[in-house]
Amino acid sequence: xxxxxxxxxxxxxxxxxxxxxxxxxxxxxxxxxxxxxxxxxxxxxxxxxxxxxxxxxxxxxxxxxxxxxxxxxxxxxxxxxxxxxxxxxxxxxxxxxxxxxxxxxxxxxxxxxxxxxxxxxxxxxxxxxxxxxxxxxxx
Numbered sequence: 001x002x003x004x005x006x007x008x009x010x011x012x013x014x015x016x017x018x019x020x021x022x023x024x025x026x027x028x029x030x031x032x033x034x035x036x037x038x039x040x041x042x043x044x045x046x047x048x049x050x051x052x053x054x055x056x057x058x059x060x061x062x063x064x065x066x067x068x069x070x071x072x073x074x075x076x077x078x079x080x081x082x083x084x085x086x087x088x089x090x091x092x093x094x095x096x097x098x099x100x101x102x103x104x105x106x107x108x109x110x111x112x113x114x115x116x117x118x119x120x121x122x123x124x125x126x127x128x129x130x131x132x133x134x135x136x137x138x139x
Contacts, residue, residue, distance in 0.1 A: 012082070015069055015089045022066040022096065029103055030059045047118055048110050055106040058099040065096030101128065 033056050040049065069089035105124055112120035 012073065012085070015086060016073065018093070019066050019069045019089070022093065023063060023070075026059055026063040026066055026096070026100060029100075029107070030056070030063060033059060033103070033107070043114075044110075045113070045118070048113055051106045051110055055103045055110075058106070059103040062096045062099040062103065065092050065099070068092040 033052065037052055037056055040052070044052070069085075069092050072088060072092075073085065105128060108127065109121045109124035112124055116123065
């Protein structure tokens, strides 16, 4: 029985550590975006201000999704169905990656707009296209 308990604790710990890392990263992004939102540069266009607000909402949703496995763990603890916990945690993390990608895209577009103007939303897609292509090539 001791080995089963050790595996259970290890699996919980792994999922919760992954979530902790994602929460920290999304929290840092949230902090940067909040700082820009509260003290926007004078030359920030209306399009970029809207993109900034969408990015704020997006990273808030992402951070909430990344925190859900921790919340779920505390609401359901103790239980022994680790597979159910891992599956739900996996879904929360996957759902959180989408708004995180939106936030990264909008942040890059806002940063590039100081050089390229409104055209910046097009080249901001390039890193995501490259990552997607490399992801597809891994098989």
